[in-house]
Amino acid sequence: MGETQERERVLSHFSRRYLDCNPKVMPSEDAVHTLTCALMLLNTDLHGQNIGKRMSCTQFIGNLEGLNDGQDFSKDLLKALYNSIKNQKLQWTLDEEELRKSFSELGDSLCESNTSRSMKRVGSSGKPLSDETEPSGTLLYKNGFLVRKVHADSDGKRTPRGKRGWKTFYAILKGLILYLQKGEYRPDKQLSDEDLKNAVSIHHSLAMKASDYSKRPNVFYLRTADWRVYLFQAPNAEQMQSWITRINTVAAMFSAPPFPAAIGSQKKFSRPLLPGTTSKLTEEEQVRSHETRFRAISTELAELRSFPPDRKVKGRELEEYRQRDEYLDFEKTRYGTYVMLLRAKIRSGEDDLSVFESQLLEDNGLQRAHSSPTLQDSSQASLASSTRDGGNSSKASGCSGTKPRQEGQRHSYRQAVKK
Template sequence: MTAANNNNNNNNNNSNNNNNNNNKAVSPPLSSEDESDVESLHSFHYSPKAVDIPSANRLAKRLFMLDGFKKSDVSRHLSKNNDFSRVVAEEYLKYFNFENDTLDIALRKFLKQFSLTGETQERERVLVHFSKRYLDCNPGSFNSQDAVHTLTCAIMLLNTDLHGQNIGRKMTCTEFIENLSELNDGDNFPREVLKLLYHAIKTYPLEWALDEDGDECGSQLQQKQPSENQQNLAGNNPFLDVPNAATAIEYKKGYVMRKSCVDSNGKKTPFGKRGWKMFYCTLRDMVLYLHKDEHGFRKSALSDNLHNAIRIHHALATKAADYTKKQHVFRLQTADQAEYLFQTSDSKELQSWIDTINFVCASFSAQPLAGAVGSQRKFQRPLLPCSHTKLNLREQLRDHEERVLKLEAELEEHRKYPPERSAKSLNIQNYREKDVYLHYELKRYKTYAYLLRSRISQYPELEPSLVETCIGEVDEGGAVALMEPMAGGGGGIIPPPVPDRRTSPTTNRYSYRAAIYSGSAGSNRDNGGDIG
């Protein structure tokens, strides 16, 4: 009888083990290139049996004590996507006591200890470990680890906005609070907490850790950085490099009139700031520089380089047919929801500016990040990275065409279920916002696909020129001749030059995570220790 029971128990255990194994097999593996924040948060589970725990503990202690390591060495040991590195990171974070600390104080302690560097996902993993440790020390302070992670990103971008000489005005406390609406796992963060965080960052900027000794590695990093003046102009976000206007590729330039219609927060530009102004406009990489005259890039005028600059990643330029007060006007809509009107000298220049801007955007804008997923009802736009794409021209075209099909299906599905007349005004507003967004994105990607399709058909030999993540220098032969005019008349599109092997990410302010994670490897910048 006992033997029979034992056999039954063994059979049950084997059955349970098989079920567990089957359940594990169902879960898809995480993507090493496109893992989202949620996937990162869920990647902490590891098998202790497969990890040398004593070795991980010793390494974590040495990293914290800087025993044989510099501050710039720490991040790469905490950010690898394997079980051993995750154990090292968790053990490293145990040396920090964040109990009863506000999030900004905890973040100051953390960033003061080492230099946060590496690729996008590597830096993301390190901050995920920080978020987990903070919530462990302060259980119940926020709804989830993901909420802590989101607020951490928001604090860093706020620091950049307040203490770097960014484009436009500084973020207000009200805007900071509104931007974080329903991001505490579907709930709002406590208003008083956000107010305290805002004023703390405004009064005391975050400090960025640097190696104390002038080692060879540090010297090499310093050589790659922009000049001190240029750093001061654009702020010092450790996650994003300042666009170097002096070495960037120039695509088009000329005098234009500009009018601001909508600010980067999606709100209408104040009446007193909407007037038309003349600028000498220069398109370099994915930045539109606006200067008083053609000498704007001289050293004495560097302060204007980023003051009126416009980031054009994922932007769309269209003829402003609805604007009848002036002739030859095009509308530029950017990824941060800003909107501008530009007046050119004639119809040929009008079409040339539209074609050139759209082609640069179509060629170099990176693939959008996955949209936010949560219990909140408010419509959330997907994040649009400001980094350069890693796809070549043909792959970029294929990606645009796939997004057109996806957006068409999504728009059709969205319009099948309009809100009822008796629905709440908020539901109707969300429906309309999503409808307008889908329609605009469909138009944008159709334009991108058309331009790249035309380019590949006429210049197939240029197809390999976009393998790398950025625009490089022109070959000795110079720029290729203009394309024939597109349908609708006007000037042609200037083909991009062959890139070199550098990265040249640009900054933006439209979202917290995108602003922090869209750049390439972070770099240490000695400018008073600010992260902004």
């Protein structure tokens, strides 16, 4: 179906255009977008390589209850759409030239709408780039050489051995896109087909230090919104920590709030679709949104672990529990890291990420910066620890009031993908 970021961009354009052409069919652009995303998920459920029972028409209708701007979609319409997709799989097609243009524009446009935040452009040297270096509105957050290994494809499925090799790239973190180019970055250089193929969207992603990966030094891994996993080796430990901090900070600043959870009786667990668009919230609104998600996920995880499956339970039910636990555990770590970083950034008053990064890594700097009156005190130490080592602490993923896990680093390299 294409990369998540490009798919989301196409869906947003489609929703606006569809409403323009059919103003009386749907009440709003959000309603069109919600239904379109639901159809994408339905297509994946019916025709993807999923384990378990396929979604029924009744479940599909139930999942969309109340999501048509507070009303229900027409059942006849939903039945017709369900049968149409069931009988004919949706195919993703996009001209290569259009893809190149879209990715090029995306790196710029993702940040143009956020220029009011007055973020300075910074390079790998830590010094702001001049306006003459980059076009107005284009934010370059970091660049430098990285060695990459593709470790897991979408949904955490292990990448085939022949495609896991380490390759050296010149990495450019531009907006919510991490470009990986063969040659050194130049502002006037056009993106090649290979650049587009290697580009990674970091919306709703989390970078972590791969502490238990011993084959190479200074390695961190990046898990994206669709649960792809990449391993990156930096030139030294300082640059590794810098990349972790920059990626997580940018993701925290610009990842849009997730869609509302589906409503229905469907028991099968599936990770929600996370929007790839740039958040329109202010920095303070953004951190409050992350805090709300952190609390909700913490509560849900605690409730889940309060009623574990019986030891005699095997098969699909046990796998469902494991997947849900793993997802909530990871999301709690991710949102906890986002909250810590944004709160620290707001307290520092710094827009220059290089200065903010230096303050963050000062002795005791994290302890002073991570405190937040809107988060429960029991979560504070875990938030600080989560960011100090790139979100790798098992404490960051534990629930207050529940027994700590005994498996060590919960989100370490070896826990990043399904075995």
